[in-house]
Each structure stands twice: as C-alpha cells, then as structure tokens.
Amino acid sequence: xxxxxxxxxxxxxxxxxxxxxxxxxxxxxxxxxxxxxxxxxxxxxxxxxxxxxxxxxxxxxxxxxxxxxxxxxxxxxxxxxxxxxxxxxxxxxxxxxxxxxxxxxxxxxxxxxx
Amino acid sequence: xxxxxxxxxxxxxxxxxxxxxxxxxxxxxxxxxxxxxxxxxxxxxxxxxxxxxxxxxxxxxxxxxxxxxxxxxxxxxxxxxxxxxxxxxxxxxxxxxxxxxxxxxxxxxxxxxx
Numbered sequence: 001x002x003x004x005x006x007x008x009x010x011x012x013x014x015x016x017x018x019x020x021x022x023x024x025x026x027x028x029x030x031x032x033x034x035x036x037x038x039x040x041x042x043x044x045x046x047x048x049x050x051x052x053x054x055x056x057x058x059x060x061x062x063x064x065x066x067x068x069x070x071x072x073x074x075x076x077x078x079x080x081x082x083x084x085x086x087x088x089x090x091x092x093x094x095x096x097x098x099x100x101x102x103x104x105x106x107x108x109x110x111x112x113x114x
Numbered sequence: 115x116x117x118x119x120x121x122x123x124x125x126x127x128x129x130x131x132x133x134x135x136x137x138x139x140x141x142x143x144x145x146x147x148x149x150x151x152x153x154x155x156x157x158x159x160x161x162x163x164x165x166x167x168x169x170x171x172x173x174x175x176x177x178x179x180x181x182x183x184x185x186x187x188x189x190x191x192x193x194x195x196x197x198x199x200x201x202x203x204x205x206x207x208x209x210x211x212x213x214x215x216x217x218x219x220x221x222x223x224x225x226x227x228x
Contacts, residue, residue: 004157031214040123042204042218043158050214090157099165100146100208103216105157 003027006091006106013113019078021109023091030096032074033103034058034066037088046089049074050096081113116141116209118219126225127195135190135222137205146208147188148216149179153201161203164188175199200226 007022025032031050035043045058047066055066063085067075074093078085088110092103117140127133139145146165150158162173169181179190188205205219 009155031212040220042118042220043206044218045216048214050212056214092158094213096212096214099211100213100216102148102160102163103150103158103213105150105159107155107157 004091004093004104004106006089006109008109009107011109011111013078013081013111015082015113017078017081017113019081019111019113021076021078021089021091021111023074023076023093023106024072025074025091025093025104026072027093027095027104028071029093029104030071031094032068033092033094034064034074034076035090035092036060037090037108043090046076078111081111083113085111086113087111116207116217118205118207118217120203120205120219120222122222123220124223124225126227128227129197130194133190133192133195133199133224135203135205135224137188137190137219138186139188139205139207139217140186141207141209141217145188147179147181148206148208149173149177149188149190150204150206151175151201152204152221158204161190195224195226197226197228200224 004025033048034046049068065077091106148163149161
C-alpha cells in the first residue's frame with residue numbers, strides 16, 4: 001500500500017518565521033505535489049515536481065518554494081510565514097505516464113501562523 | 115478555463131437513505147474524472163475514477179458514479195449510506211495526460227443522521 005507521510009500533523013509558527021513542511025513517499029513515484037486546502041475553495045496546487053530537482057509552479061506559488069533533492073522527498077518552504085498562509089497543506093504523489101494516474105495523499109499538515 | 119463545480123456545499127442524509135452528490139465539469143476534451151473522500155483529520159482517498167468505456171463506474175465502499183457527457187456531469191451515488199460515510203467528498207478532473215494537472219471541486223460535506 002502506498003504511503004505518503006507528512007512529518008507534522010499540526011504546526012504553529014510566528015509571522016516571519018521560515019517554515020519547512022516535509023513529505024516522503026515510499027512507492028517510487030515520479031510526481032509529487034503540494035496542495036493547499038481552504039474551506040469552500042477545494043484544493044489549490046502550489047507546486048509540483050516530476051523528477052528530482054525539477055519543479056513547476058502551480059496556481060498559487062507566491063510566498064512558497066520547494067525542494068526535491070531525492071525522489072522520495074518533497075519539501076515545501078515558506079520563506080517568511082504570514083497569517084494568510086494559515087491553512088491545511090496536503091502532499092500527494094503519483095506515477096508519471098500512461099495517462100493521469102490517481103493521486104495518493106498524505107494526512108495533511110495544519111499550519112497556523114500567528 | 116477548466117473548472118469543476120459541486121453545487122451542494124453540505125448535504126445531510128439519514129443512515130440507510132440513498133445518496134447522490136453532484137459534480138459538473140467544464141473541459142473541452144475527453145475528461146479523466148475522479149472522486150475522492152476525505153474523512154476528518156485525514157488526507158484524500160480515491161473512491162473511483164473514469165477514463166473511458168462504460169459510463170457507470172464502481173468504486174470502493176459501495177460507491178458508484180455515472181459519467182454523462184451531454185450534461186458534463188459525473189455524479190456520485192450510494193444506495194444506502196452508513197454513518198461512517200460522513201466525510202467531505204471532492205470531484206476532480208485531470209486536464210493533461212501526464213497526471214500533473216488536476217482541477218478539484220470545492221467539496222461537498224456529507225453529514226449522516228442516525
């Protein structure tokens with residue numbers, strides 16, 4: 001069974017702090033994604049990566065960066081956290097190719113910025 | 115622009131009653147469609163998907179969905195709801211063939227009365 005693990009379930013950070021959200025998958029998936037989930041807005045893509053060291057901006061990349069140094073790990077970085085980045089963050093992964101294969105999600109990290 | 119709408123923000127049904135959750139999409143080409151479920155405090159889990167072929171697809175937990183091209187719809191159904199089905203349900207469409215670009219609906223929250 002595919003496992004996508006997000007290192008923290010809950011995080012509380014102060015405005016201006018640098019925040020790292022970590023995600024690890026164990027199924028050798030090429031694609032990895034970071035989504036932000038807000039009530040009434042569904043999931044919005046922040047960044048995705050289709051290979052090591054490769055990244056593509058999603059719909060809402062402002063204020064975020066990502067890092068993928070190893071295939072199984074995809075990190076989301078908030079360079080200077082702000083209160084409007086308080087949200088649920090979901091990591092997902094999938095195989096690449098052969099059509100759009102389903103995403104496998106982690107359990108999410110609920111980030112509060114005060 | 116591609117979009118997914120779920121007209122019902124919140125639905126309440128009694129345990130044992132039937133359920134239909136609506137999903138409409140806006141996408142020019144043949145869509146790849148998905149339904150995901152998110153239980154409280156969890157990530158999203160795939161319920162079912164439609165790529166081609168039979169327009170009625172079966173999923174896990176007794177769910178099914180019907181693709182209607184003429185109505186641009188992909189409604190989710192279950193004949194008899196269980197209390198454990200209380201969750202949030204998301205419809206999604208993949209808008210590329212590489213599984214790197216998904217559009218999610220805003221979600222429908224399902225409450226189940228005993």
